[in-house]
Amino acid sequence: MATVKFDEATRIYPGNDTPSVDKLDIDIQDGEFLVLVGPSGCGKSTSLRMLAGLEEVNGGKIWIGDRDVTDLSPKDRDVAMVFQNYALYPHMTVADNMGFALKIAGVDKGEIRKKVEEAAGILDLTQYLDRKPKALSGGQRQRVAMGRAIVRSPKVFLMDEPLSNLDAKLRVQTRTQIASLQRRLGVTTVYVTHDQVEAMTMGDRIALLKDGLLQQCATPREMYDKPANLFVAGFIGSPAMNLVDVPAASDGAKFGNHTVSIPREGGKGGDRVIVGVRPEDVELTTNNDGLELTVDVIEELGADAYVYGTPTDDKIKLHGGDDNLAKPFIARVDGRKVPEKGQTIYVYPKGEHMHVFDPESGARL
Amino acid sequence: MALELTAARPDPALLDLPWRRPLEDWPEEILAALPRGISRHVVRFVRLSGRVLAVKEIKADIARREYEMLRDLRRLGMPAVEPFAVVSGRVDADGEPLDACLVTRHLQYSLPYRALYSQSLRKGTATRLIDALAVLLVRLHLAGFWWGDVSLSNTLFRRDAGAFAAYLVDAETGELRPRLSNGQREHDLEIARVNIAGELMDLDAGGLLQEERDPVEVSERIVTRYRELWSALTTEETFADTERWRVDDRIRRLNKLGFDVDELELTTDVDGTSIRVQPKVVDSGHHSRRLLRLTGLDVRENQARRLLNDLEVFAASTGRQGEDEEIVAHDWLARVYEPTTRGVPRELVAKLEPAEVFHEVLEHRWYMAEKAQHDVPIQLALDDYVARILPGKPDERAVVGIDTEELPVLADDSLR
Numbered sequence: 181m182a183t184v185k186f187d188e189a190t191r192i193y194p195g196n197d198t199p200s201v202d203k204l205d206i207d208i209q210d211g212e213f214l215v216l217v218g219p220s221g222c223g224k225s226t227s228l229r230m231l232a233g234l235e236e237v238n239g240g241k242i243w244i245g246d247r248d249v250t251d252l253s254p255k256d257r258d259v260a261m262v263f264q265n266y267a268l269y270p271h272m273t274v275a276d277n278m279g280f281a282l283k284i285a286g287v288d289k290g291e292i293r294k295k296v297e298e299a300a301g302i303l304d305l306t307q308y309l310d311r312k313p314k315a316l317s318g319g320q321r322q323r324v325a326m327g328r329a330i331v332r333s334p335k336v337f338l339m340d341e342p343l344s345n346l347d348a349k350l351r352v353q354t355r356t357q358i359a360s361l362q363r364r365l366g367v368t369t370v371y372v373t374h375d376q377v378e379a380m381t382m383g384d385r386i387a388l389l390k391d392g393l394l395q396q397c398a399t400p401r402e403m404y405d406k407p408a409n410l411f412v413a414g415f416i417g418s419p420a421m422n423l424v425d426v427p428a429a430s431d432g433a434k435f436g437n438h439t440v441s442i443p444r445e446g447g448k449g450g451d452r453v454i455v456g457v458r459p460e461d462v463e464l465t466t467n468n469d470g471l472e473l474t475v476d477v478i479e480e481l482g483a484d485a486y487v488y489g490t491p492t493d494d495k496i497k498l499h500g501g502d503d504n505l506a507k508p509f510i511a512r513v514d515g516r517k518v519p520e521k522g523q524t525i526y527v528y529p530k531g532e533h534m535h536v537f538d539p540e541s542g543a544r545l
Numbered sequence: 546m547a548l549e550l551t552a553a554r555p556d557p558a559l560l561d562l563p564w565r566r567p568l569e570d571w572p573e574e575i576l577a578a579l580p581r582g583i584s585r586h587v588v589r590f591v592r593l594s595g596r597v598l599a600v601k602e603i604k605a606d607i608a609r610r611e612y613e614m615l616r617d618l619r620r621l622g623m624p625a626v627e628p629f630a631v632v633s634g635r636v637d638a639d640g641e642p643l644d645a646c647l648v649t650r651h652l653q654y655s656l657p658y659r660a661l662y663s664q665s666l667r668k669g670t671a672t673r674l675i676d677a678l679a680v681l682l683v684r685l686h687l688a689g690f691w692w693g694d695v696s697l698s699n700t701l702f703r704r705d706a707g708a709f710a711a712y713l714v715d716a717e718t719g720e721l722r723p724r725l726s727n728g729q730r731e732h733d734l735e736i737a738r739v740n741i742a743g744e745l746m747d748l749d750a751g752g753l754l755q756e757e758r759d760p761v762e763v764s765e766r767i768v769t770r771y772r773e774l775w776s777a778l779t780t781e782e783t784f785a786d787t788e789r790w791r792v793d794d795r796i797r798r799l800n801k802l803g804f805d806v807d808e809l810e811l812t813t814d815v816d817g818t819s820i821r822v823q824p825k826v827v828d829s830g831h832h833s834r835r836l837l838r839l840t841g842l843d844v845r846e847n848q849a850r851r852l853l854n855d856l857e858v859f860a861a862s863t864g865r866q867g868e869d870e871e872i873v874a875h876d877w878l879a880r881v882y883e884p885t886t887r888g889v890p891r892e893l894v895a896k897l898e899p900a901e902v903f904h905e906v907l908e909h910r911w912y913m914a915e916k917a918q919h920d921v922p923i924q925l926a927l928d929d930y931v932a933r934i935l936p937g938k939p940d941e942r943a944v945v946g947i948d949t950e951e952l953p954v955l956a957d958d959s960l961r
Contacts, residue, residue: 194723233728254732267698269743271751284742284761344607347644 188240215383423499456535462511470528552630597651605645679770693718696740
């Protein structure tokens, strides 16, 4: 087990002017589950592969524990790519399926059996060790595949979109299983996904990348409650945060005719700010207080409903967050108090639950 | 949702396949009884419009990606299966969505390694398969393809004059790069070694491995063969200006390995006393291209080597070594090769490809001659081979063999 450190790690592909991963700095704790997340092309897989030794590092360093592994070959790094190879061998027992890589590595029989039994204990597979994989359920087979990585006792587990070829239902089950197993094993893990829900539910911490640059590295709670910039605000959370470009005056930001007080650290921010409100933090009224919206769509969820609306004033701009496309304003409302389609409603941020960003830099104010 | 078909040359008959059923439940009458290897996904073989197609059920985006990847690989001249179509937008009878299917053409006369092991084997089959895989891996790496899941299961083998030629079957995990880093190549190599060892251990556990050698030891061969070939093809050599013949020597060595040098980098040092040489672009198929040029025959590398040797013997024995090569080759084709390959009765043509039959007849003639202690005419060898040897061989055009089970690890509903 070990810590992992990306120390200004940079990767520039030959022929490219801009780095695919630009001075990445992340300190991963021993036993931590870190998720690298971001849209496609953000550099998350490249970062993982730099750690695995599969991509050259053109600048900076990578450390595993107190060892500089920047120039080591993949084999010498003591990391394991999990779920890379799913095939189980039908004629071999579960124990042999788990232990054969150790046999290749020249580990002696007694030692292999010991390691396999340990792993089987953790994976609840002890009673199946002498059976053939055909007799196992899907979940058990998957644990055998994990077992193959566990018996090697690597310092770090690496997983690159391991759930990408599963259907939605299986994804949910499998991600819970991987997360709980990782916690039981306590092995430092770096996990890559493009799915923010996966990142939020699995990671101890999340590192969000965009265009090769680290946007924020924090716990899921912190990412959700205190997004460092507009991009993080738009990427984390589903449905996404409403990001509204509104006028700002000395007494606060104007949400329609409703003024909300905003923090102005060091006098930053001009005459406009972007206010972010999560759908669950929206106060909705019908008495001309707040930003005026026309209701387009109602999505009933039972206890709650999502209201999708468009600002009546077409000068009010809603930021798309991560994709910059025009998007509706979304509010979560009590399922018993749902407005009607076509109705005019007024919204403003509930209490202190809002986020303010600089429209120029996108930084949190 | 409407069924969506992506194909370069769509065959309307494709639409008649039961796409509304999960692949696992396709009726037996449309399946070709081909062996199914170890696979992460459900794979079936069907007969359609006189050809055999492989159908793999996977998610639509992955299917499309693999389809494109296989097309790119073929465009680069890499030995890979031919992608045929992607079928997406599938729903079952209840309107529930089903995964997409990637359809590829079955490679005629190709053999999965498991089918090879179900036959009684010549000694050393494992090493010959691994040698073929090493050549494939080097070629893919030179082309910038990072495979990610190198294994015997993901490869198909065709006989090649007693050896084998390997073809890539599964490009799901692959990526094309301008150039591969050493780390990436080493990673593929390590995966290959572990997978091959696992596959051989599995055969051993199933009682199918007749060879005495240790699977781990055999699997190490992929590493040594790969490295030998890689260094022969890419190493930079330096020699004195007075040894220019060594440039030519390097090219000859590469030709002998079956590669042509399309681009060679030659640099001299400042005072001009030494020359550095490094092949930049190499292309396999040296002998098969030469044979194609001379005779129009399109066969694999070792078969071509064998045929070219026989052509040389023909030229020498008829005293025509000084003559125009192409004219001699034409005569050889008409007088030796074609009569021999046409001499196989119709009911036996599905056994082996013509070039492989020719190779076997030559081998057979040699055994007959050794026994008789004098030369044997090829017609006599052919008659004996067709009467005694060929009928005992399995049909390999569209292999029917053992039906191995598949064990998808992550595609099951019963997670607990």
